[in-house]
Amino acid sequence: SQTIHQWPATLVQPVGSPLSLECTVEGTSNPNLYWYRQAAGRGLQLLFYSVGIGQISSEVPQNLSASRPQDRQFILSSKKLLLSDSSFYLCAWSQTTGKTTFGSGTRLTVV
């Protein structure tokens, strides 16, 4: 069966520090991968999506970047966090059926 792993569940980072959130998918190959962000009380904002290794599409200009070094690994990064980066970050994957499965999320607080 397919599973998606996202970690850590919570993270507190100082302003100006780097960020690396990792997401891996098991039990499937060549999935579409996504990073979303959800500020408190707000909707889901698509940040990045990838249809293959090394192929990243960015949806909004921001302080973040994404990489896909392996088929089932998707990484969200920042060189210097801002207070406004505090949010709930969600990784997701989908295949040709369009059904999308989400990870459990990382709640990031920048202090």
Add this chain to the structure above:
Amino acid sequence: DAKTTQPPSMDCAEGRAANLPCNHSTISGNEYVYWYRQIHSQGPQYIIHGLKNNETNEMASLIITEDRKSSTLILPHATLRDTAVYYCIARSMNRDDKIIFGKGTRLHILP
């Protein structure tokens, strides 16, 4: 992706059927209707999807109008655990199609 519109919130009594509407008047012929829900502080959960025929699974039923311009998600016997934000999304199964979430409907199940 076709734009969908949903009421911002709805109430439903526990044990009754919850009927959540969605308008997608500009949906393309190759776009499916997907429903997800997000319980507080969790990632969205897939519920059901369909193209033009009505669909039913263990969670819900999906009724799509003949002209495909609107649909209704039905939770047959709502419970308190069904309190969540419900998202209706129209997208094709093209690999490059992004999954864009709107604001959804906040469903309150009343005891």
